[in-house]
Amino acid sequence: MSFWIAQFLTGLASAASLFLVASGLSIIFGVTRVVNFAHGAFYMVGAYVAWSLTERLSGAFGWWGGVLLAAAAVAALGALAEILVLRRIYQAPELFQLLATFGLTLVAADLVVMLWGPDELVGRRAPGFTGSIALFDQMIPAWDLFLIALGPVALGLLWLLFNRTRFGVLVRAATQDREMAAALGVNEKWLFTGVFALGVFLAALAGALQLPRESVNHHMDLRIIVDAFVVVVIGGLGSITGAFVAALLVAQLNAFGILLFPKISLVIIFLVMAAVLAVRPWGLLGRPDVAQRPPAATSARPWRPLGGAGRLAMAALVLAAAALPFVSGDYLVIAATETLIFAILAVSLHVLLSVAGVASFGHAAFFGLGAYGVALAVKGLGLGMGAALALAPLVGLVGAGLFALAAARLSGVYLAMLTLAFAQILWSIAFQWVEVTGGDNGVLGLWPAGFAAQPAGFYWLTLGLAVLVIGVSRVIMFSPFGYGLRGARDEARRAASIGVSPGLMRWCAFAIAGTGAAVAGALFAFLKGSVFPDTLAIPVSVDSLVMVLLGGVQTTLGPLAGAVAYKALSIWLLSQTQWSKLALGLVILAVVLAFPRGLVGVVNQWRDRWLTQRRPGHGEPP
Amino acid sequence: MTAAMNAPPLLAATGLAKAWGGVRAVDDVSFSVAAGEIVALIGPNGAGKSTCFNLINGQLRPDAGRVLLSGRDITGAGPARAFRAGVGRTFQIAATFASMTVRENVQTALAAARGQIMRPWGAGRNIARDDAMRLLALAGMAGMTERPAAGLAYGDVKRLELAIALAGAPRLLLMDEPTAGMAPADRAALMRIAVAVARAQNIGVLFTEHDMDAVFAHADRILVLDRGRLIASGAPAEVRDSPAVRAAYLGDGVLFAATADDRRQ
């Protein structure tokens, strides 16, 4: 019995830090609608700063003061980031802020190694909380007891803040209805900054409070961010109490789950999320319909297929691309092949994100299904490259079709997070099912045969498939069906009332996007000659999202430009510097600030402005 | 209601009821609309007009009662099936496809109506071009077909809505406050167009409206809802004189005043 109590208490302690991070994320999202990918980075920086301060300040006051000071300092950094970066792009399409916070994360990841060195740092433990307390025959660390108390106290303080202070009332008003808050005379700018700083403070505090438990290292950011976001979603976006309940649920299910299934930790949080969303599509305590903005991709600038000149330019571009192997060495050809593969991936996500208006944080699922489809076809069925390339997209199609059926009730960020859960569950299957997938060691020996064995041959094959996939996606985009997809995206009610079922449209979009992503995944498997669970992992999902956003989510050619720019840049940076993340992050931040509509979006904007100036009176409102 | 009809009426709603958390938004409401007939549904704010509309449109499933379209049961069938049965509608808060041009909006509706919306090839912007132009001309938008819908003035959005709704060649047209937010001159024009088309194509129209001038000018028949119940029904003159209606609107005091306060746009 005492064991069960002790395990329960341990679960409570684990829940506390999860809750602190998640509550900050939830508050930020609730008010600003920013998916703050940098939340984990602030958590990590909080831990690093707290380490430095607690090493320098002495005594009990020094330690506690250092922790609080660190959280405050990082909150100030957060406010600065909000003022310098986010404030300029609140008007940009939804999710674009994700790109900015992703850039911040990359910068922070390298900066902490530059500033604090590569070694992990083990900090001092909290004065007064270094020992343990015997509970029956179990030893409970005193620090755990502190954390157990901290969780409800933090929840209570936040409740007081939001219900008993003017700031809190304004924040709640802004969470529920921004226009109303604006009508109340709230200075939205500073409210957002305040909220962002508060959220960052909570993250940094949680990071600082990890000092007594774990070492400070540069992997802390990515390790916490996904978990934090999942907790927020399970609890319901914008609901702090929901985040608290969700943190408890996840931590306790993990604490007791490992007793029965010692390997469950890898995936439990995603299983919980999938189960909760299946029953409650808006999380435990969330409210339906959080979308206050039009979908990200709704553009005031109607899409146009390429005209004669555009088509000629495209044809010339394809020809020029086809000539690449004649003028460059193998490496450039291989790098270009990889870039093309990611262009296919980005275009497939674009169908989902931009054409159908469905955000996905788990596009890696379909990419990985394609890659493992190849592994299965070649190693399991003994098929050749051609047959494998034909089969693999079907694997993506089936996976996407089944997923979209299961996710039919969800929308918005919840749907995006369920795709993430789907990808993570697939990832953990690939990771765990060693007999079939080779686990972490992957499947080797998937090299292309025949003409494609040479880099140039495989490049041309990839180019051909890229032209095919991108061409098909464009035909679809401008076909009647494409109008149906966009109609359902722009106004689901209107679409339904003219007989276009938004649910069916969304299912089709998933099927198309899944198939396209699987083509990319299949090519990737042959390019690398191997498949690893990495192909299903979060970085692939993030990369594909970044490529679409970077190019301009409201444009038709954005994903191509975004993929080429991002992939080429990251391949090049990797070969140039160990600090490629820092460089890439700075480039992304620069793009975000300079071109809030993405690379292609800004070109469109310039062209529109130019046309307006040339033909006054015929200009269209921006 | 005329007696001795052999064929079922275009729209027959019987005993509709819907409650929200104990509040009866719609309570045992029955009425019908004949082909080519223009019927207005009015009532003070919160009378249950919108709920009633959504019940007929199939968006909501009633707690009790049935909705028959030419005798076919479409109760709670959902908007897409209601559409296929011949119901077109416009929304109180206008809902057009913001990312398309005016013409593409109508073309999308036409493609859907003609069963071509699932076709993943061919140029969507060339589909039923002439018909789209004709519908837009009908709605008085001939000069702005190539404009992005997102940039339209509110009155134009409302007219575009009408064109979209007509693209499905509906037998019953539901219009939720079709003229809300428009300038008075535009209102009259829009209603004239809608009524003219309905008469010409024998479409039954059911509309809600705050603008009583529009209601009394165009409706063949008026249904009055108050607190979820149908308190009066009849020709405009009858309704105007009904003591029950006067009582219902007394507190409101705005029977003949339009409220136009849409914050959108």
Add this chain to the structure above:
Amino acid sequence: MKFRKTMAMAFAALALSGPAVTAREAGLSGEVRVGELNSYSTLPSFTEPYRKGWQLAVEEVNATGGVNGKKLTVISRDDGGKPAEALTVANELLSREKADMLVGAFFSNVGLALSDFAKQKKIVYLAAEPLTDAMVWSQGNPYTFRLRASNYMQARMLAEEAAKLPAKRWAVIAPNYEYGQSAVAVFKKLLSEKRPDIEWVAEQWPPQGKIDAGPVTQAIAAAKPEAILNVMFGPDLVKLVREGNARGLFKDRAVVSFLTGEPEYLDPLKDEAPVGWIVTGYPWYDIKTPEHAAFLKAYQERFNDYPRLGSIIGYSAMHAAAAMLRKAGSTDASKLIEAGRGLSLTTPFGPVTFRPADHQSTMGAFVGVTGVRDGKGVMINPAYRKGEDYLPSEADAAKMRPAGN
């Protein structure tokens, strides 16, 4: 239009450094080029000392006449910590930088991807750090050599020590991925062979890097084991040690732990380092052999820092590569393979030989017991275990490799 511009710009960016490449080829005759890649950005705590190690080796090689009179040039790259990115980099090293052989990698999956790549491209790859047994056995190929004492070897060294313990009830904590799984599998098999009386009473498999140490510690303690096998390392190890100490998990229990004696993992713990654990590692402060003394002196003089295990691996790997190139007298892959088979050299750990049958080197490891000295974790009474004593016979090893390799 806009698309073409972007595309052109992107390709221009890629091509910018192109001309420099072809220029380099001109100078090829005077140098031997080794392509080196490792997880510098992902795992700097191990790879920074590793880099210093090979830099020292390159300086030594070139100071003593290079490789058969040619200068040894190393082109070093970050592998991004992922197999796919490592392959992009490997392609660059091969096609653009004209590397004559490849050296490096930390993660097992990166190493395996490179090994398969080496086989496909017919270039020799010397795996420095990856531990997986698949590298030289089930996925072995003629082009791949491995330097460091493998998973199997370390498991066998530890199992030998574990068998001497009286403990019968054993529990396991290991990271949930291939490395942890195979380390545990080998250890269990070897220990159970020596001690049929042993019982395995509990297992915990936290995800690597994300151990929720409190519940894991409790769950292990609940099974009341007499001894614990630990395979967690890095930040996970810190968490485990802190929670375990606080909850009394390690009190009166024997602990056998992989890699914990490596300075990379032991040093961060400072005075909280566990006491009395049987570990593999690198006690640089206690190795008195002349080879190591010379290395230590040179390293400290050059970098004003003490070496970590990564330093040893980087240093030895680059010397091994140079020796292979020197012995082959050519950069031809088949000649290099020929030279690598049976190649012997002296490392700071003593003489090692790359076995002809499986291309595994006989570099051993130090086994000792952890303790705290002057507020720092150390290995007490470390003893060097020669690699050859902990490998299966060459005949047996050859049978584990795929046919034709």
